[in-house]
Each structure stands twice: as structure tokens, then as C-alpha cells.
Amino acid sequence: MSHLSRSPTDGYPTETSNLQAATESTLIDHIPDTDDTSAATLQKNAHIQFLIRNLVQGFPSKYTSQDASQPWLMFWTVQGFSVLGVALDPTNKQKIIDTVMAWQHPDGGFGGGPGQAAHLLPTYASVCTLAIVGRPGPGGGWDQINREKMYKYFMSLKQPDGSFLVTHHAEVDVRGIYCLIAVAYLLDLLTPELVEGTPSFIASCQTYEGGFSSASQPYYSLSLNPTTPAPTPTQPSVLDSPRPPLGEAHGGYTFCSLASWVMLQPLTPSSEPKPEINYKRLLRWLSNMQGSEVEIGGFKGRTNKLVDGCYSWWVGGSFGLLEAVGVGGHGDPQGLHDDGPASAQDTENWDDVDDSLFNRKALQEYILYAGQHPAGGLRDKPPKTPDAYHTLYCLAGLSSAQHRVLPSPTRRNVLLDAWESTRGMFVTLPRSRDPLDSLRKSVFADALSWSEEEGTSKFVGGNGNRLNGTHPLFNLTMTHTEAIMGHFYKQKVPTRKKAKAGST
């Protein structure tokens, strides 16, 4: 595989280029010979065994560093099973529900473990775990989530600039915002009050590179801008500018920002000042995160950093989110296939079925060749060991490179037609006058309109590598998303046409 060109160093080596070169040398060794087909096989059994070990036997003591992330360890494990198409038996499901419910804080939200303070990140991981294993009724988890207190907890973290602390006395960052909005979507907790100012905050985190940073620095001082109307004493006024991003564009923060942005579309003010993000710059940045052939097409998380399997989901998954807001699109480019040396990418008529804006085939190859640990579990890159986090995000990334899951206007209309006005949690008005009813309806229909585009799935290494599709906003299967949202919005979700491949 030495014919692949290495990243240029321009005769000017630095620490970055040295590290890059060493990584490329390792990755090249993981590109299989063309006659070796076994390398492209997803070792499902080995990965399932890895997950079962984690679930049943538990984690070795080096995972003590994740003691405040127990809900994440659980979510990564059970969602790993879902993507791999493994259903859990009722006994284990019940044990998981009981474990998760021990993390709920008496004042609302979930903590990183029993007795730990509530925190937005474990709240997302707990609720998503319950979406997978829970059910309505006593002991099922869903009806034991204290939604009133959770909403109050969310509001207690809200900052005047539209952002949220991840927990009390802690940092603001877009991971927390994503987790909060995703949970509010799933549990029917979204209100205009909750997310007022949030779209502007997210927009302020976009950097000059196009991706998003962890947070921005608010400026409350009005002296900088005399044209801004004086604030009322209870509402500090936040300036649109300057609100500089803290930290550079980053794959994880970009996913969280973009997913939040997409979910907030029904609530983003259409009047001036309308918050905006630059889609063109964002797309360019996302696209530049894909490593070259010598990096087997894996994704990196920042400019001039190394590829890492987890960005398969955070960055690879962001392309679908952009398409959901109308960036991307279809159609055959004119006059492109007539010239140039045929690259290895062209050999399977791959392009004919691929409307994505990134190289889906190469990303699958990265995960299959470099992401799999021979003993089971997936990883950042060789020669690293596998872990629970990388196992899920490599699998979810592989799934998103196999399937194109996009909002379907047809499906959305079906959901809107089937909507029955129900009472949300906050309402005392008669249903017909409930101002939140139309918001809840559109949130419900938007979230569940995502569907796999038929005939566009593609499996490097053969159909045996097929993984279940996963919802680009939540990282839950469609079935689990429909079940939990149907329950909390009190809706009967119309059945989907069963896709040929049996999508769950």
C-alpha cells in the first residue's frame, strides 16, 4: 500500500507533522491486501462478547475515572447492542432499569451514579438507556422519571445568554445543551421559555473555521452598544457581538451544536435579529475533517489533529444533520465521470447510489480495518485498546455510513395527520386553546419523520456487516425513538412501511 501518497510536510517538520507521519505509517499497515476479504468483516460476535462482558461482569478498576459517568457506560453498552441488532432479555432489561433509576436525583435530573449531583450529560445517557430498555407502568422506568422536577432542574441551569450550565457550579458548554434539548424532545418537555436565547448562543459558538467550539463568552455590558434598549432588571441583556467562541472548532462540539440547532428549528425566531449560522463554511469544515486515503478515510475532530474512530459519528453523522436543514442535496454532477484516472473508489459503481457529501465507503473501511480490535470492541485507532465509548461511536458511525437516514416530508405529513391533541405537562387550558399543542405537534412530527432513504444503503464487506440504522439526532434506533416519544406525547405512532432490509 506504499503507493498511497503521504501527507505533505513541505520539508518543514514540526511536532504535528511528525505525529501525523507516524500515525500514517501505522494506518498503512492496517490496509489489507486486495485478496484478503476477511479484513473487511465486521467481527460482530467478538464485539457482542465485549459488550456482554462489560454489562454482566463489569468494568476493571481503571474505569474508576468514569465513576461519574456510569450512565454513559450503560448507554454506550446497551445502544451498542441495539446497533448490532441484539435484543436484551426481560430479566436483564429490568436490572438495567433498576440500575438507571438509582441515578435519578430527588430534585430532578440524573447524576453520574447514585448519590451524585444531577448533571445534563448523565441525564441524556440515562433517558436514552430507558428509551432502549424501559417501558410504561410500574417498575418500567418511563413513568418513574420525574419530569416536573427535571424541567425545573433544567430551568435552574439556564444562563442569561441562552446557554446552560452542565450542572450547578460548573461549566457552560454545548454538550450540555445538546443533552438537554434531546431529553426535552424525547420526554415532551420543550417550551419556548426553556430555550429562549439558545439558538443565538449556539450560533455564537461557530468559529471562523466553520465548525463549533465548546462555548462562547457572554458580554452583558451595554456600554459597548448604545443602540441596544435598556434591559429590565430581571433580564440581563446579551449582546450579539462580541461573543467570542472559547476554543477552536471541534467535532464533538460541532455535532452537539448542529443537532441542537436542527432540533430548535421550530423555535428559532424568524424575526430580526434572527440568529444565523454559516452553512457553507460549516460544510467545508466538516468535509475537511475526513482524512485522506492514507488515513483510510477516518475523521478527525480538529484541523491538523489525528483521525479517531469516534468522530465517525460526531463528524460523519453531522452531514445528515446538515442535509436536514437543506444543505447537500441530490442530482448528478455534469461531466464529471469522463476524465481523470479512475481511483480505487470507482470500482464498484459506488457513486451511482451515493448522494452523500462525504466518502461513505472510505469511512466504513476505516472502522473495519483500523477501528476493530482483534479481541473484540472498537477503538480510536491502532494500536490502542478498545473501550466502551469508542465501541459505540465507531459502530454508530459505521451505521450512519451504511444508511442514509433523513427527514421524510411524506412521513412527516403522515405523523401530522395522525396527531391527536393531547395535554402536555404544563397546560391547564382546554386543549383547543393550548398554545403549546402546535409546538408539540411539530416537534413530534419533525423528530419522527427521519427515515431511511430506500435503496441507498451500502455495506462495505457485504450485507453481513449490516448494522441497524440509528436516529441522527438522538443515536437511538427508530423503533426506540418512536416508542418513547409515542408514550410521552400520548400518540399512537402510525406504522411504517417495513423496509426491505428490515430496519429497526
Next chain:
Amino acid sequence: MPTIHTDPPTLYAERSDWADVTPQAQYENVNPLAPIFYTEEYKDATDYFRAIVKSGEMSERVLELTENIIRQNPAHYTAWQYRYKTLLTIKAPLDVELRLMDELAVKHLKTYQVWHHRRLLLTETRKPVPELAFIARSLKADEKNYHTWSYRQWLLAYFNDDELWDGELEFVERMLKGDIRNNSAWHHRFFIVFQSGTRKGDEDRDEVVRRELAYVKQSISQAPNNASAWNYLRGVLDHSHTPYSTLQLFVQLYTVPHSPGETAVEVIDLENPPPSKDSQLPCPAAIEFLADIYELEGGNGIPKATELWKSLANEHDTIRKKYWEYRIREALQSTGP
């Protein structure tokens, strides 16, 4: 695992000064799945911590207990949160706490909590200037650490004090000199030059833009295939609404291979520094940039841009073939009939 004690560890369960506290097990009546196998020391300390959280005790010994837990697991945000509240409640000396953080931050650079705790302390002590040197030392251990850079940016923006800002451009230049490809440093440069108000000496914004363009062009000429520098160049132009076409002469030098008879340039055009002789050309980022210039030109520019995009899709940047095809599609559609 970090070593906590130099002596054999003493469990809280064996200590007489903790005998008044009844430790609280993590799980009661639940046999959890996906459990972590804790060391005896960690289990012991957290059992006592849960009891303390329940009783609400805030005291000197709580500081010792939370430090113990944090040293074993620096991501234990509840221990940090409780420690912070205790520090304020018992009015513990915060400069002592900050010195402890000097040690912990460098040990646990990748933990959110060590950096946020530092922020909380600084908002109390309000002595930001010594922090700059501390941050510079931390960056030596990890030059791209996200938290460290964000912390520096927060410090500058939050205290916004001339003494803090004085050496900042010099600092970032040193960092970039150390590694011209360090994107965190490039981002920092953008932050300090363009996103945090106008600093003393930088009132002439046109001059600042000229200075930055000269700087980034020089950097590109040293190592042309450096995505960080190209992104910075675009950032400066976008921010100052300077047309890309003003850079056409410069970027063109990078879109073609070195010519065989090329010798050291006799007359250096300072506006358009040429690619270094060891650089690998053509540079895809330059081709992309030139295509953007042509696209913005419209009309006859579009076919020229299309040719360049095709060369990227099929030869110079094949992994992004789909993206370049998309660019062609978009350009043709927006100029279509």
C-alpha cells in the same frame, strides 16, 4: 492510578476522626449491571463522601476527603462541586487551593473539572495575571489541550485587563513558531486579534488586517500544505470583508508544480512570498482558494472554477470527490438558466 499516600493507605473506615460518620454504600437494594470494580480505597472514600453529602457537613475534613476522591478520580464532578461550596462556606484560603490546583491541573489536563474549578477560584481571587505563566507552562505538557486554551481565552475576556493583553500577540507568535501547524494557537490568534474588542495599538483596523495577511502569507510560504494557515487566511478575509480575489497573485504561485529550472527567486515580492523550495506543490488548498475566486467572479469564472474542482475531485484531493462534485453542482445551478 495516582498514588495517594506515601504511607500505606488508611481507610476512612479505620480512622477514629471519622468514626462519627456512617458510610453509605453506593447501591442499596439494587444489584447494578455494568458495575465498575473499584479499589478498596476509592470505595471507602466515596462511601464516606455520600454520607457527608447527605448530612450537609462542610468542614476542614471535607476538604481532605474531597481531595482524596479527586486524586483518585478527577472527573468526580460532585466532589468538586461539594468542595467548592465547602471552601466558600468555611472561608478557606483560596490561594492555598490555587497552589493545589497548579499540581492537579497539570496531572489531569484533560479533565473539565480541574479547569472549571480554577475559573471559579479566579472569579473569587481576581488575580489573573500570574495565570498566564501557569497556562504557558501547562501548554508545554500538551500544546493543543482544548481546556487550557479555552481557559486562557476566558481569562482574557473575563478580566479584560490591559496588563493581561500586553504580551498576548508575542505569546501566540512564540507558540506558532514552535509548531506552525498548531491549530489551537491559530484559533487563539484569531480570538485575540479579531474577537475580543480592540487593543491598544490596534486601533487602525485596516492596518491590523494588512499585518495579519502578511503574517499568514509568510506562514503559508514556509509550509504551504498547512490547513490551519489557510483557514486563518479565509477567516481574516471573511471577517474584514476583503475580497478573495485580492489574493489571486499570491495563491496562484501555489496552484502549479515547481518549475524544473526554478532557482532561488532573485527579487522577493513581499506582497506575494513564494512557496519554499522543499514544499510539495500543487497545494490543494490553493487550488480550492483559486476556484473560490473564480466562482465569485461568476460568468466565465464558473467553467474555470469547475476545471479546478474537477482536478481536486479526480487528482489532488480524491477523498473529498463528493464534496467537490457538490461544489460544481451548486455553482452550475446558481448560474443556470
